[in-house]
Amino acid sequence: MLTRKQHELLCFINDRLNDTGVSPSFEEMKEALDLKSKSGVHRLISALEERHFIRRLPNRARALEILRLPDQIKAAGSEPAAKANVATPPSRIAPAAANDVLELPLHGRIAAGMPIEAMEGQNSLSVPAALLGPGEHYALEVSGDSMVEAGILDGDYALVRKAETARDGEIVVALIDDAEATLKYFRHEGSMIRLDPANRSYDPQRYRPGQVRIQGRLAGLLRRY
Incomplete structure (x- = not known):
């Protein structure tokens, strides 16, 4: 089970990958989650890695790949937007970041x-x-x-x-x-x-x-x- 911040970060990364194909920077993640420092982002990323929701791509700057999504995120896609507490991502898992x-x-x-x-x-x-x-x-x-x-x-x-x-x-x-x-x-x-x-x-x-x-x-x- 994910914490609220882990859940929010996973949604944010997934949305950004779907929109641009490039994972957000740690600074962007810090601002999106209203965290005080990037060390908080590092801890959340490590926790998501340990739970096998994401992985870091080797030799790539700021590159993350979504491995799976929690059931509650997938289910949110079928709810009316007004009732959903998280951004509604597509049901498919985002492709690996296309960092150039x-x-x-x-x-x-x-x-x-x-x-x-x-x-x-x-x-x-x-x-x-x-x-x-x-x-x-x-x-x-x-x-x-x-x-x-x-x-x-x-x-x-x-x-x-x-x-x-x-x-x-x-x-x-x-x-x-x-x-x-x-x-x-x-x-x-x-x-x-x-x-x-x-x-x-x-x-x-x-x-x-x-x-x-x-x-x-x-x-x-x-x-x-």
């Missing part, structure tokens, strides 16, 4: 040349959601020019979908000897793994399978001017 920007973890720099250290530090990078598909992603700043013929330039941001396997011909983040990472085309060559550049000035790199661990597959590219 994601915050991806930004893990250092990766070589598009000879391998250099990567996965260091953890900042974040704002990325248009349209550039990404399903799955968990992270970003790496590209260093070097060995992938220029694939359109990947020094200073670009590689958007990487986490994965531990790859097919021949895919561009991957490969971790070499658990120490250095590089961005290359992945291919099998007999009993070896071959990492191919996209620049005729560079030679392919060959490693034993035990030396190479796939850390992800290239999902997109972001360039700042």
